[in-house]
Amino acid sequence: MARTASPARLVIALSVAAVLAVFLLYTSIAGGGNPSLAPSELAGRSGEVQLAGLVVGPVAGDAHAGGLTFRLRDIGEKSGKAVSVRYAGSVPDLFKVGRHIVVDGQLRNGTFVAEPGSMITKCPSKYAPKQSGDPA
Amino acid sequence: MAELGRAALVVSLGLSVYALVAGALAAHLGRRRLALSAQNALLAAFGSTLVASAVLLSALLRNDFSFIYVASTTSEALPTAYTISAFWGGQEGSLLLWLLVLTGFAAAAIRLNRGWARDLIVWVVPVFGAVATFFAFLLVAVANPFATQAAPVDGLGMTPSLQNPYMLAHPPLLYLGYVGLTVPFAFAIGALIAGRTDERWLVATRRWTLVAWTALGIGQLLGAHWAYEEVGWGGYYAWDPVENAALMPWLAATAFLHSVMIQEKRGMLRIWNVLLVLLAFSLSLFGTFLTRSGVVNSIHSFTQSSIGPWFLAFIGVVVTVSLALVFWRLPKLRSPTRLESPISREAAFLYNNLLLLALCLTIFWGVVYPLLSEALRGEAVVLGREYYDFFLRIFGLPLLLLMGIGPLIAWRRASLRSLLTTFRWPTGVALATGAILLALGAGSSVPGLIAYTFASFVITTIILEFTRGTKARKALGATSWPGAFSSLIARNRRRYGGYVVHAAIVLLAIGVAGSSAFDTVAEAKLERGQSMEIGNYRLEYRTLDERIAANATEIRAELAVSRGGRDLGTLEAGKNAYTIEDQVSNEVGIRSDPLTGEDLFVIAEQIDSDGTVYFRVFVKPLVNLIWIAGLVFLLGSLITLWPDAREQRRLVERTRELGVPATR
Amino acid sequence: MSDALEELDVGERRRLELVEARDRALAALKELEFDHRTGTVSDDDYRALVGPLRREAAGALQELEPEGAEVTEETNDGQGRPAGERTS
Numbered sequence: 050m051a052r053t054a055s056p057a058r059l060v061i062a063l064s065v066a067a068v069l070a071v072f073l074l075y076t077s078i079a080g081g082g083n084p085s086l087a088p089s090e091l092a093g094r095s096g097e098v099q100l101a102g103l104v105v106g107p108v109a110g111d112a113h114a115g116g117l118t119f120r121l122r123d124i125g126e127k128s129g130k131a132v133s134v135r136y137a138g139s140v141p142d143l144f145k146v147g148r149h150i151v152v153d154g155q156l157r158n159g160t161f162v163a164e165p166g167s168m169i170t171k172c173p174s175k176y177a178p179k180q181s182g183d184p185a
Numbered sequence: 186m187a188e189l190g191r192a193a194l195v196v197s198l199g200l201s202v203y204a205l206v207a208g209a210l211a212a213h214l215g216r217r218r219l220a221l222s223a224q225n226a227l228l229a230a231f232g233s234t235l236v237a238s239a240v241l242l243s244a245l246l247r248n249d250f251s252f253i254y255v256a257s258t259t260s261e262a263l264p265t266a267y268t269i270s271a272f273w274g275g276q277e278g279s280l281l282l283w284l285l286v287l288t289g290f291a292a293a294a295i296r297l298n299r300g301w302a303r304d305l306i307v308w309v310v311p312v313f314g315a316v317a318t319f320f321a322f323l324l325v326a327v328a329n330p331f332a333t334q335a336a337p338v339d340g341l342g343m344t345p346s347l348q349n350p351y352m353l354a355h356p357p358l359l360y361l362g363y364v365g366l367t368v369p370f371a372f373a374i375g376a377l378i379a380g381r382t383d384e385r386w387l388v389a390t391r392r393w394t395l396v397a398w399t400a401l402g403i404g405q406l407l408g409a410h411w412a413y414e415e416v417g418w419g420g421y422y423a424w425d426p427v428e429n430a431a432l433m434p435w436l437a438a439t440a441f442l443h444s445v446m447i448q449e450k451r452g453m454l455r456i457w458n459v460l461l462v463l464l465a466f467s468l469s470l471f472g473t474f475l476t477r478s479g480v481v482n483s484i485h486s487f488t489q490s491s492i493g494p495w496f497l498a499f500i501g502v503v504v505t506v507s508l509a510l511v512f513w514r515l516p517k518l519r520s521p522t523r524l525e526s527p528i529s530r531e532a533a534f535l536y537n538n539l540l541l542l543a544l545c546l547t548i549f550w551g552v553v554y555p556l557l558s559e560a561l562r563g564e565a566v567v568l569g570r571e572y573y574d575f576f577l578r579i580f581g582l583p584l585l586l587l588m589g590i591g592p593l594i595a596w597r598r599a600s601l602r603s604l605l606t607t608f609r610w611p612t613g614v615a616l617a618t619g620a621i622l623l624a625l626g627a628g629s630s631v632p633g634l635i636a637y638t639f640a641s642f643v644i645t646t647i648i649l650e651f652t653r654g655t656k657a658r659k660a661l662g663a664t665s666w667p668g669a670f671s672s673l674i675a676r677n678r679r680r681y682g683g684y685v686v687h688a689a690i691v692l693l694a695i696g697v698a699g700s701s702a703f704d705t706v707a708e709a710k711l712e713r714g715q716s717m718e719i720g721n722y723r724l725e726y727r728t729l730d731e732r733i734a735a736n737a738t739e740i741r742a743e744l745a746v747s748r749g750g751r752d753l754g755t756l757e758a759g760k761n762a763y764t765i766e767d768q769v770s771n772e773v774g775i776r777s778d779p780l781t782g783e784d785l786f787v788i789a790e791q792i793d794s795d796g797t798v799y800f801r802v803f804v805k806p807l808v809n810l811i812w813i814a815g816l817v818f819l820l821g822s823l824i825t826l827w828p829d830a831r832e833q834r835r836l837v838e839r840t841r842e843l844g845v846p847a848t849r
Numbered sequence: 850m851s852d853a854l855e856e857l858d859v860g861e862r863r864r865l866e867l868v869e870a871r872d873r874a875l876a877a878l879k880e881l882e883f884d885h886r887t888g889t890v891s892d893d894d895y896r897a898l899v900g901p902l903r904r905e906a907a908g909a910l911q912e913l914e915p916e917g918a919e920v921t922e923e924t925n926d927g928q929g930r931p932a933g934e935r936t937s
Contacts, residue, residue: 057453057524057535064539072547075575082568085555090564099567113710113791113799139418139790139801142346142760142769153569215854304856383865450880452873595890596877597898603891653887660886677883839868843861 083153087123088132091156100161101151104144105131112140121161124149132156138165187252187331190240193233194331197284198321200230205314212307212379220307224295227313230321231288238285241278241330245271251336254278260342260765262736267348273356274343276477276492277330282357283473284320286364290393291317294368298389301840305385309375316367319499327491345737345763345770351411358404359431363469365397366438370466373459377510382455382517387445388836392826394445398438399822405431406815417773419706419786419803421811424573426552430472433552436545437465440538447534450596453522456511461538463507468545470500475552526598533591537584544580548573578632582639585694588687589643592650592680610649615642633702640691640698647684647691654681674824682825689818692810699807700784708790710799720804722785723747724756729796737761739772742789742798746776758789758800782809864913871909878902 085099102121110117117140120131136152144150149171154163208223210216241254245268250256258271258278273279291313299306324330369390376386408428409421422428441461447454474496511518524531551568559565593607619638627634654673655666663669674681709717711726718724725745732739741759745752758774774787786803793799857865881898884890890898 056527060524060527060532060535061539064536064543068539068543068546071579072576075572079571079575082554082566082572085559085565085567111791113708139788142771211854215856217852217854220854304854307854381862383862384869385865450873450877452870593889595884595894595898596880600891600894600897603894606891607889650887650889653889657883657886835872839872842868843857843864 085151088121089123089126089130091132091161094156097153097155097164099151099153100132100134100163101149102132104146104148104150106146108146110135112137119146121150121152132161133159134161134163136163136165136168138163138168141168141170143170144168186240186244186249187333190237190244190331191325191329193237193240194281194321194324194329196233197230197237197288198318198325200226200233201288201314201317201321203314204230205311205318208307208311208314212311220310223310223314224299224306227288227295227310227317228292230317231285231292234281234285234288234321237324237330238272238281241281242269242272245269248340249336250338250340251333252330253332253334254330256334256337256340258340258343260340262765263340263343264348266353267343270347270353270356271343273360274347277324277328279356279360279473279477280320280324280328280492281330282360283364284317284324286360287313287317287320287367290364290368291371294371294389294393301836302385302389305372305375305379305381305389307375308379309371312371312374312378313367316371319495323492323495327495339765342766345761345766345768346415349411349415351407351415355404355407355411358400358407362397362399362401362404362431362438363434363473365393365400366434366462366466366469368393368397369441369462373462374507374510377459377507377514380514380517384449384452387449387458391445394438394442395822395826398435398442399819399826401431401435401438402818403815405435406812406818410812413808414773414775415770417771417788419788419801419805420701421808424548424551424570427476429548429552430475433545433548434465434468434472436541436548437461437468440541440545441465443534444538447531451522451531452520453524453531455518455520456515457538459507459511459518463504463511464542464545467500467504468549470496470503474500528594528601528604529598530591530594530596533587533594537587537591540580540584540587544576544584547576547580581694582632582635585636585639585691586642588690589639589646592684592687593646608646611642611645614645615639627703630698630702633698636694636698636702640695643687643691647688650684651681676831678827678829679825682821682823682827685821685824686818687821689814689821692814692817696782696807696810696812696814699782699810700805703806705804706801708799708801710797712795712797717800717802719785719802721748722753722802722804724787724800724802726798726800727755729759729792729798734761736765737763740792741772742792742800744774744787744800746785756785756787758787760789760792777809782807782813784808867909867913871906871913874902874906874909878906 083097083099084094085101086094088100088102091098091100100121101124103124103126105120105122108117108119116135116137118133118135120133122129122131134152134154141150151169151171152161152163153167154161156162204223204226207219207226211219211223241252243249244252244255245259246265248255248259248261248268254275254277255271258274259268263271271278273282295306295310295313369386372386372390405428408431412423413421441458444454444458444461448458474493477492477496524535526532551572555565555567589611590608594604615638618641619634622634622637627637651670651673654677655670658669658673658676659666663672705720707717707719709715711717713726713728716723716725723746725747727743727745730741730743732741739759739761741757744756744758745754746756747753753776756774756776757772759772761770761772762768763770771788774789776785776787778784784803784805786805788801789798790801791799878899881890881895881902885892885895
């Protein structure tokens with residue numbers, strides 16, 4: 050009744066190979082994700098990135114009509130260059146000046162144009178971050 | 186008072202260290218009294234941790250803001266129930282909860298099993314002692330819940346959106362789950378050290394694993410429900426690291442639950458099971474670490490957090506030592522039984538395990554990759570929702586199908602011919618359902634359609650199993666059909682309880698597919714009196730009300746909902762402005778349709794001063810099946826967990842044959 | 850009373866493993882009967898599987914009772930209620 054080589058080993062090896070193949074295929078087609086940058090690192094970067102920073106005023110406009118504009122500065126910096134951001138779509142409840150937020154988008158003509166609905170506020174002191182944006 | 190709490194924790198630390206050292210010595214030297222004293226030390230550690238917990242709880246209830254912890258997590262105005270929940274709301278308190286549940290579970294597990302698995306228990310005690318030592322050490326030296334200050338007038342309060350009944354139950358359940366997984370881990374490691382190759386560690390910990398797994402599952406569902414109703418962006422899961430933190434150990438535990446069945450029935454996969462329980466426990470620790478250490482945000486906040494590096498080090502130690510033990514005992518662990526055929530129930534369970542692990546590891550990679558890339562290249566690369574969704578489908582859909590195949594294949598090997606007969610009906614029903622749904626327009630989402638088709642396949646197999654089983658019992662001489670049905674379940678609790686759990690997962694899959702693949706969204710900026718349409722609903726914005734509540738100003742837009750001309754009542758959506766915490770929260774309006782299970786989900790995104798409101802509205806089909814699935818899941822788990830007198834008698838018989846006392 | 854820990858000696862440990870092996874074989878037989886009765890396992894598959902399983906159970910029983918005790922087939926053979934009270 051003893052078999053020389055257990056089919057279990059073969060099955061596992063093939064499955065692992067299959068999983069890796071699927072994984073590599075996905076990352077080569079869909080890309081490996083977006084870099085997460087601080088505002089000071091944004092200069093000159095093209096392409097879709099994720100910007101993480103501190104909201105500084107003035108906050109103007111309407112996110113549902115024409116776009117909300119504000120500026121983002123590096124977290125932990127007292128002063129320094131801030132990047133101006135234009136955002137449209139859902140704004141999380143916790144958004145205000147002084148909040149740490151994350152938003153996806155691209156740098157265009159000196160302004161970071163955000164992906165609609167991609168803003169997420171982080172709330173590091175409590176264990177559940179607040180978020181909005183359309184996951185569907 | 187704070188000194189009492191701190192002293193109690195120091196005592197806990199001392200007792201845990203004693204349990205570890207004395208326990209290991211006693212087991213190694215074979216000294217009974219020393220072993221007993223180590224056991225009692227663990228029990229006493231539970232007692233002292235209980236004292237420390239009582240001190241913290243009383244400080245919370247008294248609003249004693251001289252405790253820094255109380256001041257930072259509560260306020261005078263906070264309702265009592267939420268004040269209690271602040272116990273685990275902050276880092277120090279949640280670690281204390283971990284230690285409390287750990288020592289409690291350890292004491293119970295040891296007491297329950299020491300009558301019949303004495304030689305195994307002696308080695309389990311030091312393992313529990315080691316884990317307890319880690320948490321007690323953190324509480325004493327790194328994250329002290331009893332730090333004091335000059336009492337401020339009022340505390341900082343709790344984030345308003347956490348003041349929600351779901352958030353009362355969500356963390357304790359998750360902690361029951363995380364800590365609960367320590368029990369099978371401790372027994373597995375104990376058995377490894379002791380060099381035992383019998384299955385007693387599995388039998389002893391089966392119910393513990395089930396309870397922990399159920400708690401983790403329900404806890405996550407509650408968290409998802411909270412996210413859906415409270416956070417209110419229209420979804421219930423965002424693949425956030427803290428969410429994944431609980432999902433990963435649950436997936437590993439699911440794999441473990443299945444593969445131990447193979448070990449019980451065939452004696453195979455011993456090494457695999459030890460590795461799996463190690464993975465589940467490590468992911469529990471990792472999950473606690475993810476949620477608590479701030480590493481979620483970036484690797485910089487991780488290095489700045491006080492407990493992050495400690496957790497990582499402990500996980501490293503656990504993994505290294507456990508793997509070394511496995512390697513040491515490898516010759517003993519090898520089982521003579523082999524997988525006979527790639528078409529058998531064992532094989533199906535193996536595929537199930539591989540898929541679950543693949544999903545678990547892709548999620549792990551998604552969480553860890555940004556941290557790794559930041560550490561290696563200085564730039565964090567984040568993987569978005571599309572990454573997780575893709576792999577959820579690739580691995581989840583075959584898993585769904587497998588739930589219907591596994592139970593219907595024979596053990597050892599099944600012939601292809603028998604497969605054709607067994608799966609004739611389920612395949613037929615599934616294809617028919619798929620065709621009908623396609624005709625109804627479900628082709629708009631291919632993964633959604635596949636999910637529905639697979640779900641109908643699995644449901645058919647489950648119904649078949651129940652009917653065939655009932656028929657068989659009736660033929661054996663049961664008095665009536667209901668009698669046959671209940672005796673079927675009573676005599677085969679684990680099997681049919683498992684089927685009920687599978688049914689719950691199918692409901693979950695249908696609910697998730699419906700609400701994410703087939704939902705609709707519409708946005709409109711409305712003035713009072715204006716209407717918008719979505720699907721076949723019509724919403725008319727009537728009035729805007731402002732109310733003053735105890736701790737917030739509530740603004741609500743009232744909408745009249747109608748469908749096909751029929752009035753369906755009103756819905757309110759708006760915002761709460763919390764005075765003390767200076768925060769605004771979204772209060773969504775949800776109308777659940779009792780017949781179709783779909784939700785009309787209204788978000789008042791932006792309320793202008795002139796009363797114009799920007800609305801974002803979803804129609805989420807079948808989303809309520811997700812919550813119903815939670816109830817079915819609980820029912821299935823209860824059936825599986827229910828004590829079985831017959832099984833007890835058998836265990837007693839068995840140990841009596843050996844001449845070893847069998848009392849539990 | 851001595852201070853030495855009650856350990857299972859080698860003989861007891863071996864016996865425990867044998868008892869577990871026996872229970873496993875008997876449970877597998879019972880489950881096969883159940884699966885056959887409910888129609889999960891076809892007649893052909895049943896005939897192919899039950900022989901080796903019975904031999905395995907008999908072997909496990911014999912290892913436990915090497916005095917050549919009668920191998921009574923405790924489990925059912927498809928007719929009537931199972932004699933042993935065991936869950937599957």
